[in-house]
Amino acid sequence: MKKDPVKKNVKRQVQTKTSRRKFLKTSVAAGIGAAAAPQIFNIRTAAAKGTTWRIQTSWPGGIGLEIFKTWCNSIQEKSGGELIFKGFTAKDVVGDFQLFDAVKNGVLEGMNPFTIYWAGRMPASVFLTSYPMGLRNPHEWDVFYYGLGGLEITRELFARFNMYYVGPVHHGPNIIHSKVPIRSIDDFRGRKMRVPGGMVSELFSAAGAKTTLLPGSEIFPALEKGTIDVADYVGPAVNYALGFHQVTKYISMGPAGFMSIYQPVDLMDLTVGMKAWNALPKHLKTFVEMEVHVYSDMHHAAIQKADQDAWVKFEDAGTVVTRLSEDDVEAFTSLAVPLWYKWANRDKWAAKVFKIQLDYMMSGSLGYANPDMIKGQTLKHV
Numbered sequence: 001m002k003k004d005p006v007k008k009n010v011k012r013q014v015q016t017k018t019s020r021r022k023f024l025k026t027s028v029a030a031g032i033g034a035a036a037a038p039q040i041f042n043i044r045t046a047a048a049k050g051t052t053w054r055i056q057t058s059w060p061g062g063i064g065l066e067i068f069k070t071w072c073n074s075i076q077e078k079s080g081g082e083l084i085f086k087g088f089t090a091k092d093v094v095g096d097f098q099l100f101d102a103v104k105n106g107v108l109e110g111m112n113p114f115t116i117y118w119a120g121r122m123p124a125s126v127f128l129t130s131y132p133m134g135l136r137n138p139h140e141w142d143v144f145y146y147g148l149g150g151l152e153i154t155r156e157l158f159a160r161f162n163m164y165y166v167g168p169v170h171h172g173p174n175i176i177h178s179k180v181p182i183r184s185i186d187d188f189r190g191r192k193m194r195v196p197g198g199m200v201s202e203l204f205s206a207a208g209a210k211t212t213l214l215p216g217s218e219i220f221p222a223l224e225k226g227t228i229d230v231a232d233y234v235g236p237a238v239n240y241a242l243g244f245h246q247v248t249k250y251i252s253m254g255p256a257g258f259m260s261i262y263q264p265v266d267l268m269d270l271t272v273g274m275k276a277w278n279a280l281p282k283h284l285k286t287f288v289e290m291e292v293h294v295y296s297d298m299h300h301a302a303i304q305k306a307d308q309d310a311w312v313k314f315e316d317a318g319t320v321v322t323r324l325s326e327d328d329v330e331a332f333t334s335l336a337v338p339l340w341y342k343w344a345n346r347d348k349w350a351a352k353v354f355k356i357q358l359d360y361m362m363s364g365s366l367g368y369a370n371p372d373m374i375k376g377q378t379l380k381h382v
Contacts, residue, residue, distance in 0.1 A: 112269070163271065
């Protein structure tokens with residue numbers, strides 16, 4: 001039998017003490033360029049020593065999950081093998097509402113949740129993502145986080161729970177799916193409605209809805225079984241992928257240009273355990289922080305693009321889109337403002353965050369709030 005030249009070459013290297021130059025020449029003969037050998041060695045060595053983070057998202061499927069997985073899979077190459085993100089789908093390791101403890105206790109190194117999920121643990125978290133009649137555009141949230149000190153305060157807040165908040169991740173407006181038409185604030189009365197919790201839940205309860213808290217992965221079966229007949233969740237692309245058009249007939253939104261009056265900029269984030277964060281060298285910390293900016297931008301743009309395609313699919317499925325009026329916006333505002341202060345007065349952190357946003361909303365830059373609107377309301381911890 002003809003001898004395998006590759007095996008023969010390996011045997012020769014084991015039996016003789018070749019110089020580095022001879023070894024590289026032998027590698028060339030075997031089909032590996034001498035110049036490439038050190039580079040391959042370095043990449044493999046880095047990959048072998050690379051730090052792996054297990055990160056679970058709140059996305060149960062659709063374009064959101066695709067973007068998350070693609071981003072996670074890009075980290076190893078971008079970091080030269082020094083850092084690896086192993087991404088998990090919602091509920092793969094723990095339930096959505098158990099993510100906080102999973103990261104805090106080291107079960108996962110990181111999470112990519114909807115920030116509003118932690119309202120019960122940290123009242124300030126209702127102000128770390130959009131809330132009824134609050135900041136209404138992505139750039140306004142960037143101003144809050146990266147210009148007005150929001151990022152530093154948020155990191156202080158999460159540090160109290162032994163976690164490091166890396167940064168916000170933009171998603172888009174939330175919309176409402178229902179089995180019956182919702183054309184005014186009065187149509188929410190008596191409806192069994194899924195909401196994400198916090199101030200949003202209290203707003204719709206004040207409007208007469210019977211609210212319940214469910215993670216995104218449980219909405220479809222609840223609608224299908226009739227446990228709920230109205231559901232808030234993210235945008236059209238993800239919701240279509242989750243099959244909401246199969247179990248509802250209507251989509252309700254705010255007036256034109258105000259797609260969602262209760263969560264116009266639903267924010268997610270990347271938060272990691274403090275132990276995992278502190279173990280990274282300085283250059284990788286900077287790398288991760290910059291990557292969250294990249295992820296946020298791509299995540300937001302890709303979802304908005306997918307939403308445009310999804311609207312056509314909903315139309316083809318026979319879904320009817322209804323819009324609330326400006327009168328409804330005014331009615332919801334009257335319900336929302338007392339809730340702003342109720343949540344802001346829960347602790348000093350919530351008050352501190354809200355005061356920054358209130359000043360911004362009352363400034364000449366935005367004008368969303370005015371003295372008459374907040375007359376009689378006070379902040380106790382500022």
